[in-house]
Ligand SMILES: [Fe+2]
């Protein structure tokens with residue numbers, strides 16, 4: 338009996354049957370997922386750096402505990418996702434190696450600097466907001482471990498966006514200088530945030546295959562449009578202005594029109610020429626290298642304890 | 654530097670007293686104590702659990718997905734194991 342594994346696989350996908358680690362899958366499906374999930378994990382981990390920059394300088398204890406909890410959540414997200422990626426056959430150390438050598442990418446947004454406290458507001462509101470828009474459909478992605486990780490992530494994300502928006506709101510209700518600081522943060526984070534959805538659909542060659550495999554459920558442009566549509570009214574409540582003179586409601590489309598994205602900037606940051614690429618990668622490599630003795634000591638201690646236990650059971 | 658990766662552990666959490674432990678994910682740790690502590694930090698930051706089990710992943714044994722049909726087939730045609738198989742009069746309530 339001649340069984341076409343690839344057809345069977347696609348049939349499962351069509352029937353919304355989740356794919357699990359030991360099920361047969363096309364090599365390209367495995368590779369695509371491995372790249373996407375590990376990049377996603379790296380983004381969560383590198384994403385702690387811009388916000389970590391402000392934990393010690395949070396304006397009060399309420400803000401400090403919230404930011405600390407948020408950054409800790411991002412570490413957790415990274416760990417859920419690394420675990421999901423490992424089920425596809427790459428070791429954790431190998432993934433970290435790819436991050437540290439620059440072979441693996443992470444979200445470009447984290448290569449921008451956090452210059453003022455208002456950036457904590459803008460990041461929570463816009464960067465986590467855009468991430469949520471991307472992540473909610475991933476809760477239904479076709480690969481079981483990825484979908485389950487995303488369910489946990491999405492449950493935790495909503496507080497991230499709300500705490501960011503609250504920071505913006507407080508600044509906007511404050512002094513002129515505080516409101517100006519919020520506007521400046523919006524000006525700097527707006528375009529990088531809408532670039533988070535990735536290249537336009539006609540420039541995103543792998544998208545069609547990912548949609549067919551139901552790894553993705555919506556295209557980059559669809560998600561970007563959705564994000565812009567919901568963010569406009571949130572900006573109006575703050576009394577701020579989105580830095581795009583072409584942004585306007587289009588009655589016939591039922592969506593906001595918006596200006597042209599500077600893809601040259603995007604490509605530059607992806608290629609490693611963003612304002613903080615070097616700094617971010619150095620920070621990760623340094624953390625890994627400085628932690629080596631801790632990992633070794635823990636391994637040595639575990640081995641010693643295991644040996645002791647073996648010896649004592651032999652004696653008894 | 655030994656360059657040795659910490660082993661992988663599967664984490665099971667009891668959400669509250671009276672429920673069974675449920676698999677929630679995995680993590681790396683040098684030993685069982687660290688695995689439990691890491692599981693607390695990674696999987697119970699919002700009171701998701703009252704009890705944690707960790708099992709080193711290498712001790713989990715599973716059936717082959719390709720043999721799934723053969724393995725579960727014997728249960729497939731035994732409808733008489735379900736209460737709805739039995740035809741009883743309508744006036745007989747609550748059975
Ligand atoms: Fe996250």
Ligand SMILES: [Fe+2]
Nearest residue numbers: 411465494497
């Ligand atoms: Fe987040």
